[in-house]
Amino acid sequence: MTSTPKHIERDRLFTDIQYRFDYVSQFIGFTETDQEYIRKSAPVVGGLVPTIVDAVYDKLANYDVTWGHFSQDQDGMPQDRESPAMCSRNSSDEPPVEMNSEVIKFRKVMLTKYLKKLVTSEWNLSYLKYLDWVGHIHTTTPLKKSNINVDYIHCNALFGYLSGAITGILSKCDEWDEDTRDGIVNAYVKFFWVQNDMFSKYYVKDRVLTEKEKAAVAEAKRENEDNVRRELRTESLLNAVVGMVAGVVIGMYGFKHIGCG
Structure with a gap:
């Protein structure tokens, strides 16, 4: 423990993305070394992305409470109201969305882009805004027009699943030496806590608008x-x-x- 605690401006945590990221990263120990470890994993993780994406959607399809969210409109999704596969299915009387529908294909593409950005992006303000946007689009908050609003419990569960699935795969990878492998696994664990925070900020009651x-x-x-x-x-x-x-x-x-x- 240091003799003088570092001062953190509370309100700024809710209004300054970079400031919030710096605080959370420093607290959990997510460093530039961890960011480099994630980029180092790109050749392996990049090839696993299709498998990871399919596994995520298989998991989501196991529960009506999560799969039902795919009947809602999402920011950025092309809206063709004449196409049954693209329209919003908000009625409980309508059949559930099929795995091979255009709705799911679109969202799989979005998750694929997300995972590829993770292993290739520089950790600058532009990327932090992207991670924040990913959290924002899943909630019903001011300044957001789409209907989708995923309860936080499902977001949290998904991050737990993703973290376990990816680190489980990487921990068995013989592509790197033991120290590098351990560093990569730890880096992913820390990252998912960082991303989870950028979701939770739109749900917690103590957030400052x-x-x-x-x-x-x-x-x-x-x-x-x-x-x-x-x-x-x-x-x-x-x-x-x-x-x-x-x-x-x-x-x-x-x-x-x-x-x-």
């Missing part, structure tokens, strides 16, 4: 209030019309009754 997000929340609240007011005005108008009609009917009935007397 950016000014843009605050404005989006306020706008959404105003729109909701406007909708409520419109509904109340419509309801009031309807009640007034009903009251007027009832009054006319009652008046006519009373007039007729008096005439008959």
Whole structure:
């Protein structure tokens, strides 16, 4: 333990991607050496990507609670409303998405790109924004238009599965000497905790919204209030019309009754 703890600006952890990454990485010990180990694994992991992707989707297909999310629209996905394979299936009465559908093919391509970026990208701000974007698109948050919203429990479980699957494969690889292999395995374990954090930031309640997000929340609240007011005005108008009609009917009935007397 150092004599003087390093000061961390709490609010900045939620507004500055680089600052958050630096803190989490330093805390868990994810260093430039680990990043180099991940790049060193590229020749092996790159060849395993199709197998890893298929294994992930086989795992997701085992549970209706995870597979059901693939009936929802995702950012970046081409939307052809005339094609049954590409349309949103939000009704529980509709059949589940098939493994060979265009929806799953698209998402497999996205996961393939993700894994290939992992072993080839430089760890700069641009890549950190990409990792943050991957977390963002899976949640319903301000500034995001797509419908997909995956509960965090499934994201966390998937990272646990991915971490175990990849490190399990790499730990048996004889491509490297023992020290290099151990370094690569440890680097992947640390990475998945870093990526998991970039998901959890969009779920935890202690997150601090950016000014843009605050404005989006306020706008959404105003729109909701406007909708409520419109509904109340419509309801009031309807009640007034009903009251007027009832009054006319009652008046006519009373007039007729008096005439008959």
